[in-house]
Amino acid sequence: xxxxxxxxxxxxxPEGGAFCESCGKAxxxxxxxxxxxxxxxxxxTTGAGQTVQAAQLRKQTREAVIALFAVGVLQALxxxxxxxxxxxxxxxxxNVPTVVLTMSxxxxxxxGALGFWARKSPxxxxxxxxxLYLSLIGVSAVIDxxxxxxxxxxxxxxxxxLAKGVQxxxxxxxxxxxxxxxxxxxxx
Amino acid sequence: MGEPPPQPEDxxxxxxxxxxxxxxxxxxxxxxxxxxxxxxPPPKFCRQCGAAWDPTWTACPHCARSxxxxxxxxxxxxxxRFHKHSLVPALAPYFAMLACTGFAGALLLSETVxxxxxxxxxxxxxxxxxxxxMTGTFQRVRPGLRQAEGKWYAAAIGLGMVTFGIALLMLRxxxxxxxVEEYSYSEPLLAEGYGWGMVFLxxxxxxxxxxxxxxRGIIVSALEDVLSRREALIVSALMFMVLHLxxxxxxxxxxxxxxxxxxxxxxxxxxxCVLMHFIHNLLVVLAEMGGL
Numbered sequence: 001x002x003x004x005x006x007x008x009x010x011x012x013x014p015e016g017g018a019f020c021e022s023c024g025k026a027x028x029x030x031x032x033x034x035x036x037x038x039x040x041x042x043x044x045t046t047g048a049g050q051t052v053q054a055a056q057l058r059k060q061t062r063e064a065v066i067a068l069f070a071v072g073v074l075q076a077l078x079x080x081x082x083x084x085x086x087x088x089x090x091x092x093x094x095n096v097p098t099v100v101l102t103m104s105x106x107x108x109x110x111x112g113a114l115g116f117w118a119r120k121s122p123x124x125x126x127x128x129x130x131x132l133y134l135s136l137i138g139v140s141a142v143i144d145x146x147x148x149x150x151x152x153x154x155x156x157x158x159x160x161x162l163a164k165g166v167q168x169x170x171x172x173x174x175x176x177x178x179x180x181x182x183x184x185x186x187x188x
Numbered sequence: 189m190g191e192p193p194p195q196p197e198d199x200x201x202x203x204x205x206x207x208x209x210x211x212x213x214x215x216x217x218x219x220x221x222x223x224x225x226x227x228x229p230p231p232k233f234c235r236q237c238g239a240a241w242d243p244t245w246t247a248c249p250h251c252a253r254s255x256x257x258x259x260x261x262x263x264x265x266x267x268x269r270f271h272k273h274s275l276v277p278a279l280a281p282y283f284a285m286l287a288c289t290g291f292a293g294a295l296l297l298s299e300t301v302x303x304x305x306x307x308x309x310x311x312x313x314x315x316x317x318x319x320x321x322m323t324g325t326f327q328r329v330r331p332g333l334r335q336a337e338g339k340w341y342a343a344a345i346g347l348g349m350v351t352f353g354i355a356l357l358m359l360r361x362x363x364x365x366x367x368v369e370e371y372s373y374s375e376p377l378l379a380e381g382y383g384w385g386m387v388f389l390x391x392x393x394x395x396x397x398x399x400x401x402x403x404r405g406i407i408v409s410a411l412e413d414v415l416s417r418r419e420a421l422i423v424s425a426l427m428f429m430v431l432h433l434x435x436x437x438x439x440x441x442x443x444x445x446x447x448x449x450x451x452x453x454x455x456x457x458x459x460x461c462v463l464m465h466f467i468h469n470l471l472v473v474l475a476e477m478g479g480l
Contacts, residue, residue, distance in 0.1 A: 017235025024233030024240065095367045102366060103435040110438070124419040128426045131279065135286055135430045142290045143297060166275070173414075 004028070053179060060172040064122035065115050067165035068129050071158055072111030079104020107136070123169030130162040278410035281321045281402060282427050288313030289433065303376035311390050318402045329405040332458035340455035341463055347447055348467025355440035355468070356475070362436050371434070374476050384477070391473055396466035403428045403445070404452045404461050421449035444468065 003012040004027050006020035013020055013027060020027055079101050086097040111129060118125035137155060141148045231241050234248040241248065292310035295301045301309065322329060363370050374387045403424050411420035425445030429438050448461045455461075 013235060019233055019235050019238035021231030021233055021235050021241075024238045026238065027235075099366055099368055099436075106435055106438065121419060124415050124423045127275065127279075128423055128430075131282065131427055132430050134283075135433065138286060138290055139293075139433050142293045170275075 053175065057172060057175055060168040060175070061119055061122045063168035064118040064126045064165040064172070067161040067168075068111050068115035068118055068125060070161060071129065071133060072108045072115060074154070074158065075104055075111060076108035079108065107132075118165070118169070122165070122172050126162065126165035126169045130159075130166055133158060133162055274410075274413050277325070278407050278414065281317070281406050281410075282431065284317045284321070285314055285402065285431060288317055289431070302380060304380040304382060307376060307390065311394055315394060315398050318398045318406070321406055322401060325406050325409070328409040329401065329458075332405055332452065332456075334457050334459075336455040336457035336460050340451070340457070340460040343455075344451060344460040344464035345467050347451065348464040349471065351440070351444045351447055351464075352468050352471040352475075354443055355437075355472075358440040359437070366436075368436065372476055374473055387473060388470075392466055392469045395469055396462045399428065400448070400458055400461045400465055404448060405458055408449070408452070417453070421453065422446070425449050 003014060004017070005012050006023060006025065006027060008025045009020060009023040011020060011022035013022075018027060019025065082104065083097045083101040086092050086100060110132065114125040114129045114132075137159075230243045230245070233239065234241050234251060236251050237248060239248060239250045289310050292306045292313065295309065296303060296306035359370060362368065373391050374384075377387050377390065378384075407427060408420050408424045411423055414420075415423060425442060425448070428445040428448075429441040432438075432441055444465075448464060451464060452458065452461050
């Protein structure tokens with residue numbers, strides 16, 4: 001074990017101390033010129049650490065926002081598609097295409113609003129997004145079980161994306177809690 | 189007979205022999221060196237903070253004092269875990285209620301039962317689910333089950349009338365622009381011979397009590413574990429909106445849900461919320477009765 005020789009009195013001190021045990025004066029710090037390794041709770045105390053934390057937070061919100069906006073876009077596209085299909089279908093009440101399109105656009109707007117909300121608060125927004133989507137899937141499954149299989153891959157992908165959005169929201173909340181404990185806020 | 193006064197302990201005992209005297213580190217103690225090595229002397233100064241060290245100490249009290257005042261994380265206290273699965277207590281009752289509605293809807297669409305019967309089944313199912321859930325979450329909901337000041341009941345009645353007006357306007361607008369038929373809540377029941385009493389129970393009383401217990405009681409308190417109070421109220425209002433499953437009603441349902449959440453917080457009680465919800469639904473039924 002390397003011992004540190006006190007520059008003031010010459011006594012050897014065991015490694016790890018900051019002051020000489022014999023004369024009480026400060027010892028030179030160990031790894032002069034080497035990188036300072038900071039980890040765990042001390043991350044938030046350094047400027048570089050705070051930048052890392054801010055980047056982590058942004059990554060989580062980005063995941064949440066993208067999931068919600070993507071579902072909104074798919075909803076709008078799906079609604080537009082249905083509109084044109086139903087418009088040309090023969091035994092369909094002329095009101096139906098407009099209603100379906102309106103409902104799809106309302107839902108797309110809701111997902112869009114949730115996406116904007118997620119930029120500040122990813123967790124509640126993604127929870128609502130997932131609940132909304134699962135509820136609507138459940139309803140259409142009950143109304144017409146045959147449609148469950150239609151686009152099942154897309155539906156599953158959407159569910160997975162929204163669930164990952166919720167996970168990102170949870171991670172965001174955990175990061176925030178850790179930062180609150182050390183009493184720091186991330187840079188920008 | 190005097191005993192000599194006790195000698196003060198020598199604060200600076202002589203240093204032990206330096207390593208290398210008498211034994212080699214690689215081979216262990218050399219033959220002949222059979223005394224155990226002397227314990228290291230106490231330091232004269234603390235090597236962490238430089239304070240003068242009293243030989244009676246076993247630890248430096250200055251370092252211990254500053255460690256005690258450091259924030260908990262630096263002391264290494266276990267941080268509060270944020271459990272992912274604490275979303276379950278909030279979402280499970282919602283999906284249980286959704287399943288009741290879905291089950292009744294499936295029965296209706298398979299033409300196994302009539303519309304009125306499906307409504308009764310859904311209502312009974314929702315009531316049972318929520319009351320059952322209450323048995324497990326009673327302690328969390330209990331703070332809301334207390335009398336509010338009289339003014340909040342008056343406010344509830346007024347707000348119920350206002351939200352009814354808003355809902356009526358929004359629905360009329362949608363019906364006019366999209367040409368959809370307005371849905372009548374009482375018609376299916378009346379058509380099958382149930383009286384206004386049944387309509388009153390199923391449409392005015394039950395939803396007011398059960399939906400308030402569920403959304404402003406169980407679900408808000410469960411969400412507050414995971415979200416801030418404001419976020420919990422917004423999410424619960426959105427879930428309340430989605431549960432009704434009629435996209436065209438979403439706008440006014442969201443308004444109602446947010447107002448009910450606000451009322452819950454300000455009045456500190458669920459009872460004004462139940463009253464407001466009841467008044468709103470009552471006005472809907474009265475409007476249908478009067479042919480509005």
